[in-house]
Each structure stands twice: as C-alpha cells, then as structure tokens.
Amino acid sequence: MSIAERKEREKEEMRRNILSAALSLFREKGYDSVSIRNIADAIEYSPATIYLYFRDKSEIFAALQYEAASVMRNHFMPLLQLENPWERLIEFGHLYIDFGLKHSDLYDLIFIIRAPMEHVENQECWNVGMTVHKFFSETVQACVDARYFKSTDTATIAYTLWAYVHGIVALFVRDRMRMYPPEKREELARKSLTMFTKMMEVL
Amino acid sequence: MSIAERKEREKEEMRRNILSAALSLFREKGYDSVSIRNIADAIEYSPATIYLYFRDKSEIFAALQYEAASVMRNHFMPLLQLENPWERLIEFGHLYIDFGLKHSDLYDLIFIIRAPMEHVENQECWNVGMTVHKFFSETVQACVDARYFKSTDTATIAYTLWAYVHGIVALFVRDRMRMYPPEKREELARKSLTMFTKMMEVL
DNA sequence: AATTTTTGTGAACAGTGTTCATATCCAAAA
DNA sequence: TTTTGGATATGAACACTGTTCACAAAAATT
Numbered sequence: 001m002s003i004a005e006r007k008e009r010e011k012e013e014m015r016r017n018i019l020s021a022a023l024s025l026f027r028e029k030g031y032d033s034v035s036i037r038n039i040a041d042a043i044e045y046s047p048a049t050i051y052l053y054f055r056d057k058s059e060i061f062a063a064l065q066y067e068a069a070s071v072m073r074n075h076f077m078p079l080l081q082l083e084n085p086w087e088r089l090i091e092f093g094h095l096y097i098d099f100g101l102k103h104s105d106l107y108d109l110i111f112i113i114r115a116p117m118e119h120v121e122n123q124e125c126w127n128v129g130m131t132v133h134k135f136f137s138e139t140v141q142a143c144v145d146a147r148y149f150k151s152t153d154t155a156t157i158a159y160t161l162w163a164y165v166h167g168i169v170a171l172f173v174r175d176r177m178r179m180y181p182p183e184k185r186e187e188l189a190r191k192s193l194t195m196f197t198k199m200m201e202v203l
Numbered sequence: 204m205s206i207a208e209r210k211e212r213e214k215e216e217m218r219r220n221i222l223s224a225a226l227s228l229f230r231e232k233g234y235d236s237v238s239i240r241n242i243a244d245a246i247e248y249s250p251a252t253i254y255l256y257f258r259d260k261s262e263i264f265a266a267l268q269y270e271a272a273s274v275m276r277n278h279f280m281p282l283l284q285l286e287n288p289w290e291r292l293i294e295f296g297h298l299y300i301d302f303g304l305k306h307s308d309l310y311d312l313i314f315i316i317r318a319p320m321e322h323v324e325n326q327e328c329w330n331v332g333m334t335v336h337k338f339f340s341e342t343v344q345a346c347v348d349a350r351y352f353k354s355t356d357t358a359t360i361a362y363t364l365w366a367y368v369h370g371i372v373a374l375f376v377r378d379r380m381r382m383y384p385p386e387k388r389e390e391l392a393r394k395s396l397t398m399f400t401k402m403m404e405v406l
Numbered sequence: 407a408a409t410t411t412t413t414g415t416g417a418a419c420a421g422t423g424t425t426c427a428t429a430t431c432c433a434a435a436a
Numbered sequence: 437t438t439t440t441g442g443a444t445a446t447g448a449a450c451a452c453t454g455t456t457c458a459c460a461a462a463a464a465t466t
Contacts (some may be wrong), residue, residue: 032235035422046446048425057423111379112315130382151398159383160367160395160402166379167370176314176369179333180362192363195354199363199402210412210464238453249415251456260454 015053017043022060027105068106075099085142093165093193100169108173136162149203164196218256220246225263230308271309278302288345296368296396303372304389311376339365352406367399
C-alpha cells in the first residue's frame with residue numbers, strides 16, 4: 001500500500017507547490033493580474049497541468065482564502081490564555097489590527113476581495129473566515145454576561161466593534177490613508193484603537 | 204467659432220455616452236469583467252473608437268471614480284444648512300451610511316476598489332474623494348473648537364469616526380454580512396450608528 | 407474643387423481562462 | 437519480461453481580453 005500513499009503524498013505536494021507559487025505571485029502582482037500561465041511558469045509545468053489539481057482559477061483562490069483564514073485563526077490563539085473576557089476583548093482589537101497591518105494580503109483575501117462564490121466549497125471557507133466573527137461575538141457575550149457593558153444588545157455591540165476594526169484595517173489595506181504620511185499610519189491606527197477602547201466603556 | 208464649439212460638444216457627448224455605458228455595464232457585471240469590446244458593443248462603435256476618447260481602460264475608470272465622488276459630495280450638501288457642528292457631525296454619519304447602502308457601487312469605486320493609479324489625473328480624482336474626509340475633519344475640528352469633545356486630538360477623532368462608518372459600509376458593500384439575514388442588515392447598521400453616536404459622547 | 411484635419415474601423419499582436427486529444431510515464435498483470 | 441491500463445502531463449486550439457496601427461470615410465478649411 002506504500003505506492004498509493006506515495007502517490008497521494010505527491011499529489012498533495014503538487015497542490016502545495018501550485019498554491020505557494022500562486023500566493024507569492026498574488027502578493028507581488030495582485031490577485032487579478034496573475035494568470036494561470038504565470039503560475040504554470042513559476043512551477044515549471046504546463047498550464048493544463050494545473051487543471052488536474054484545481055477545477056479552475058477560482059478554486060485556487062478559494063484554497064488560498066481557506067489557508068488565510070487558518071493563519072488568522074492561529075493569530076488569535078493567544079487569546080485563549082486570557083480568562084477575563086474584557087481583557088480578551090481588548091486584546092482581540094489589538095491582535096485584529098496587528099494581523100490586518102502585518103498580513104494585508106491575507107486580510108484582503110478574507111474580508112475585502114469580491115470572492116468568486118460559485119463553488120459550494122467556498123461556503124465552507126467563508127465559514128472559516130466567519131469563525132473570527134463568531135469568536136468576536138462570543139467574547140462580547142461573555143462581557144455582557146459579566147456586566148462589563150450596560151447594554152445587553154450583544155449583536156449590535158459585536159457588529160459595531162467589528163465594523164470599527166474592519167474600517168481601520170480596510171482603509172489601510174486598500175490604500176485610503178494617503179492624507180496621512182506613510183510612517184504615521186500605523187501609529188494613528190493604534191492611537192485610534194486606544195481611543196475607541198475608551199469609547200467602549202460607555203456601552 | 205460655432206463649428207469648433209459643436210465639435211467640442213459632440214466630443215463631450217461621446218465621452219458621456221461611453222461613460223454611461225461603462226457605468227451601467229459595471230453595475231451589472233462588476234468592474235473587472237466588463238471589456239472594452241463590451242462597452243463598444245453597447246454604444247455601437249468599434250472598440251478602437253473608444254481609444255480616441257480615453258487613453259486606456261483605467262482612464263474610463265478614473266473618470267467614473269471622479270463622477271462618483273461628485274455624486275457623493277452632492278449627497279452631503281444638506282449638511283451646509285446645519286449651523287451646529289455637533290448636529291452636522293451626527294447627520295454626517297447618517298448621510299454617509301445612507302450613501303454607502305444606497306450607492307454601493309459608487310462607494311466601492313471611491314473607497315474600496317484597488318484603483319489603477321498610473322495616471323497623474325487620478326491624483327486629482329482621488330483628491331475629490333478625499334474632499335469628503337476633509338469636510339469630515341473640518342466638522343470634527345468645529346466640534347473640538349466648540350468644546351463638544353473633551354479630547355482635542357482632532358486628527359485621531361476624525362480618523363476614528365471615519366474608520367467606523369467606512370467599516371459599516373465596507374462590510375455591507377463587499378458582502379461580509381452573511382451572518383445576518385439580508386432584511387436585517389440595514390436596520391443593524393442604523394442601530395449600530397446610534398450606538399456609536401452615544402459612544403462619541405465620551406470623547 | 408482640392409487639400410488637410412478629424413473621426414472611425416478592421417485586422418493584428420500578445421495576452422487571458424479553459425478544454426481536449428494526444429503523448430508519456432509507471433505500477434500491476436500476464 | 438513484456439504487455440496492459442490508468443494516471444499524469446502537455447501542445448494546440450477556442451474564444452476571449454486590452455491595445456495599436458495602417459487605412460478609410462467624413463467633414464472642415466483652403
């Protein structure tokens with residue numbers, strides 16, 4: 001049974017090969033302007049070969065989106081150490097913005113890019129991205145339960161906080177902070193977060 | 204001199220013809236997947252003709268972006284009636300979200316799409332989009348001057364408020380609110396805004 | 407009426423995603 | 437060891453893309 005296993009392993013290697021080439025090309029040139037032929041060139045295979053491992057270009061995209069979501073989930077792992085829900089929520093904000101500024105391309109992949117949602121698999125991968133939001137909601141719920149907020153409208157609170165951090169990252173990722181000098185942008189984002197944290201205390 | 208004027212007028216008509224065809228195609232099929240040939244077909248001219256009026260596809264994009272920014276500016280005109288800066292700021296938030304939800308495609312054009320910034324002209328059109336932010340900042344400054352905020356850090360306040368409303372609209376526009384039922388999304392956005400407005404009172 | 411300028415176009419070039427018949431390879435069966 | 441069968445890889449093709457350019461038609465100027 002070793003030959004079949006090796007075959008399986010080789011197949012998986014090839015998939016990874018394609019995906020890593022695709023990702024690095026995407027980082028360089030942007031998602032839209034990288035072609036199947038570019039990826040094929042990078043891995044030194046024929047364009048047609050790629051279609052043996054992925055149904056079409058959007059499936060490559062979906063696979064990368066899935067991986068990006070995994071990276072983001074891992075980024076939030078340290079939160080599990082924090083018992084206090086309020087601390088967890090505050091740290092969540094910091095980690096969220098950290099991730100967005102550091103891995104702009106992955107964030108874009110998950111939360112900004114107009115995803116080609118043709119495949120059923122995408123539904124699944126979208127759910128992975130949504131895990132973040134779910135974790136967010138749960139933390140807010142814990143804060144509500146522990147009376148850290150006056151309001152009990154968990155849904156609206158979670159959405160409001162999420163919209164804010166998303167706004168911060170989205171403006172950064174899509175280069176809409178030109179009115180601020182490049183070296184000040186990150187600082188401004190963090191200053192804003194502490195300001196927002198203070199604002200949260202009235203909730 | 205009447206002939207030259209007429210020529211100029213016809214040239215302008217043709218530009219408008221191209222732009223309106225492009226915009227309506229963009230609304231239908233998305234910006235990336237509409238081709239010059241599609242636009243040419245729509246206006247019943249040869250693809251090559253379009254290049255007599257626009258240097259390339261991205262210039263058509265830039266022109267539309269410019270127009271979108273104008274529409275948005277007009278959307279905010281009622282604000283000029285409001286003397287009180289705090290009222291103006293609150294109404295700004297409502298109008299911002301109104302615009303984002305109603306004209307999602309235009310908002311996308313201005314604040315989300317990865318703009319092809321090759322041309323110098325884009326700098327100009329970007330400035331138009333930035334006008335909104337400038338107006339925003341000025342209103343915040345007026346509020347600071349009138350002691351509506353405890354804080355005097357105008358830049359950070361303006362950025363924080365802007366990030367929030369952008370976050371709200373961006374999540375909506377790019378379809379990242381799937382966890383909320385479609386008919387509840389607008390309501391949630393508005394509820395969140397009133398929540399955020401309350402939060403602003405601690406600033 | 408002849409000439410110049412403006413406006414429009416078909417054909418072409420190099421690129422794209424995708425498909426498919428064909429060729430190559432390699433493990434298992436004869 | 438040779439033959440067979442199934443997986444893997446590919447060149448060529450199809451219909452598309454943005455863009456250019458030599459050329460034609462039309463309109464304005466001389």
